[in-house]
Amino acid sequence: MHDRTDQALVQRVQSGDQHAFELLVAKYQRRIFRLISRFVSDPATAEDIAQETFLRAYRAIGRFRGDSQFYTWLYRIAVNTAKRSASAGARGPVFQENVHSSEGEETFAGSEQLSTVETPEALMASREIADAVKSALDCLPEELRTAIVLREIEGLSYEDIAQLMGCPPGTVRSRIFRAREAIARQLRPLLGTRPDERW
Numbered sequence: 001m002h003d004r005t006d007q008a009l010v011q012r013v014q015s016g017d018q019h020a021f022e023l024l025v026a027k028y029q030r031r032i033f034r035l036i037s038r039f040v041s042d043p044a045t046a047e048d049i050a051q052e053t054f055l056r057a058y059r060a061i062g063r064f065r066g067d068s069q070f071y072t073w074l075y076r077i078a079v080n081t082a083k084r085s086a087s088a089g090a091r092g093p094v095f096q097e098n099v100h101s102s103e104g105e106e107t108f109a110g111s112e113q114l115s116t117v118e119t120p121e122a123l124m125a126s127r128e129i130a131d132a133v134k135s136a137l138d139c140l141p142e143e144l145r146t147a148i149v150l151r152e153i154e155g156l157s158y159e160d161i162a163q164l165m166g167c168p169p170g171t172v173r174s175r176i177f178r179a180r181e182a183i184a185r186q187l188r189p190l191l192g193t194r195p196d197e198r199w
Helices: 002-014 018-037 043-063 070-088 120-139 142-153 158-165 169-191
Strands: none
Touching: 002 018, 002 043, 002 070, 018 043, 018 070, 043 070, 070 142, 070 158, 120 142, 120 169, 142 158, 142 169, 158 169
């Protein structure tokens, strides 16, 4: 499994093998950049934050003891670095749409491709829903926004998100539930769903 591969690479880095860290960067740089792009709207800034994330990880890797998976630890550094950058810029996180991905990332159901027939009407409806999802995300409190992005877009498990956010899995589930409810409320007029449906 890749977890054991990560662990072996981390041990090599801790023993002074810089090439092993380059392999970890190559493996995770696209995922880390994509994650940061959910918080930062400017691609150049996102790239800078991604580089800073790996620099911080390299400096701290000697203290990594494997209590969590390496990518969970790395994601935590990325999220904290993005938050720090947003605070320094005196503005809140801004989520990108980025709904298409060659890696087949998870997206909110209903946020794209309402119809396989790309008529102007269908494209307009799809854009409207994508805008509504983005707007709903932007309005969420930070802890709900982070939890829902890590779960629905990055595909992390509840346990990994709990480790990353430093809270129990039950709290993560609650935050994701509340985030989904808030997004569902904003999508109902567009999708015509009932109050007991999400999307």
